[in-house]
Amino acid sequence: MALLEARDCALSFGGLRAVSGFGLSVDAGELIGLIGPNGAGKTTVFNLLTGVYVPDSGDIRFGDRSITGMAPHQINRCGIARTFQGIRLFPNLTAFENVMAACEHRSDLSMVGTVARSPGAEAERRRIEAECLALLDAVDLADRRDTPARSLPYGLQRRLEIARALATKPKLLLLDEPAAGTNPREKIELMEKIRWLRDDFGLAILIIEHDMKLIMEICERITVLDHGEVIAVGCPAEIKSDPKVIEAYLGEPE
Amino acid sequence: MPSLVRANAALLIGVALMWPLGAALPAVLNAYYLQIIVYIGINIILAVSLNLINGVTGQFSLGHAGFMAIGAYASAAVTMFAWPSGLPGGLWAALLAGGAAAAVAGLIIGIPTLRLRGDYLAIATLGFGEIIRVVIVNTESVGGARGLFGIPSLASFASVYACALICVVLLWRLVYSPKGIPLAAIREDEMAAAAMGIDTTRLKILAFMTGSFWAGVAGGLFAHFIGYIHTNSFTFLKSIEIVTMVVLGGMGSFSGAILAAIALTVLPELLRFGAEYRMIIYSILLIVMMLTRPRGLLGNREITTWLSSKLATAR
Secondary structure (H helix, E strand, O other): OOOEEEEEEEEEEOOEEEEEEEEEEEOOOOEEEEEOOOOOOHHHHHHHHOOOOOOOEEEEEEOOEEOOOOOHHHHHHHOEEEOOOOOOOOOOOEHHHHHHHOOHHHOOOOHHHHHHOOHHHHHHHHHHHHHHHHHHHHOOOHHHOOOEHHHOOHHHHHHHHHHHHHOOOOOEEEEEOOOOOOOHHHHHHHHHHHHHHHHHHOOEEEEEOOOHHHHHHHOOEEEEEEOOEEEEEEOHHHHHHOHHHHHHHHOOOO | OHHHHHHOHHHHHHHHHHHHHHHHHHHHOOHHHHHHHHHHHHHHHHHHHHHHHHHHOOOOOOOHHHHHHHHHHHHHHHHHHHOOOOOOOHHHHHHHHHHHHHHHHHHHHHHHHOOOOOOHHHHHHHHHHHHHHHHHHOOHHHOHHHOEOOOOOOOOHHHHHHHHHHHHHHHHHHHOOOOOHHHHHHHHOHHHHHHOOOOHHHHHHHHHHHHHHHHHHHHHHHHHHHOOEOHHHHOHHHHHHHHHHHHHHOOOOHHHHHHHHHHHHHHHHHHHHHHHHHHHHHHHHHHHHHHHOOOOOOOOOOHHHHHHHHHHHHO
């Protein structure tokens, strides 16, 4: 059974049809790419999957339940975490606090226990702190733990966003242009990191990316979106030679 | 249980020390100074609790004086009409009741407004403060427009500062814990916070209720210190005064809120020489302050982190 299954989803803003007839299926542990020209509706799809928008029609299922219409925090608790295209960290919080903020709903820390410093709450706090530090370490940010997120270089902010998403213990991670604005060397590192994350955390990963080389190299399957509709699904080799994809990206032949 | 006592030993000793300190103070200070010091303590509770709502969680509340009023009247009602005279502990029961009443009011205001993002809370709390005032003025059983007389003077330096210490320490522990960091995350980016599984509505209401609770306690202390309360003490201007303390101290900073609470309580007294020009000088000082330090005295940092960074650079 598929981990995530979106069927026939449509969304319009007023008269503008942003997404229509969208379908996607992701299996556990898969690495899938979502590509398409600018304005094709890729980020809108992410917003649909994470509950920022509710589809006008269609159904999104995660595991054995429908998540259509759930609030973003509930969907996250089901096991879908995301990063944002235009990085949305908590700018004035430190790297460490950014990760810790994402641990909230998983801890059974009581408010009374916290303010009274009960032994149980203290143990739980230490456990969470250790976990956050391990996550920072996983993205090589442990030495920047006390730096406010806004003062981190761009590439590190991207990595911190991934660590923060991982702190919610997702089964599926949605990465919205993780390589945007990074240099070629960072891109290669990032590619390795994404593969490693998938294997080490046992995640399914769905990536939006403009960098074709990166997508073709790491993704097992690719879905191509144009004008809000899926125009092709397949393995990188199939996508590369698909006439519709070539047309969408390069325009119609004269 | 013993481990709980050990974890809180310093706090308990600090609270206990307030009583000998309170007994010793009248020997060195006259009643006027003592009264200002008590007002500082009450204002510290108000500023620190509003800081939890405005500064930390980023929800702009303009009704803190309203919650203070609820706490003042509810707690006065407990000691005057409900608590058997002669039985000790009346003040503490009254403060808990005042805080609880304010927290319940916070829940009622919070549920419809905190589900939304934006300035709805500011508008709702602004209206709420006025509603409370008008309701009290028209309730004859609590004195109505004449105010409520004859509240037993149970609060003193010791109980005010014991409460202030407990309030500051407990809220500090909350805010700088895994339970409190998500509150700051809501202030920083509510959409990202929700995407990270944070139930933003629930936490905003929780923070709002906690802040309102302490405003109620501060109101109860105020009522039992001066023994007479009138709605004029809890007007919109009082709410603005508390907001000013939070903004001036630096949004989100406990030490800033405390420093500003001290400064803004003492300043009007120091300016008494100016007679009718007093409020003008006060306003000018605020404007200069905002021009020179637009993010408040301490920004969103604590004096402890500031000191440790100074020490680190000096080394």
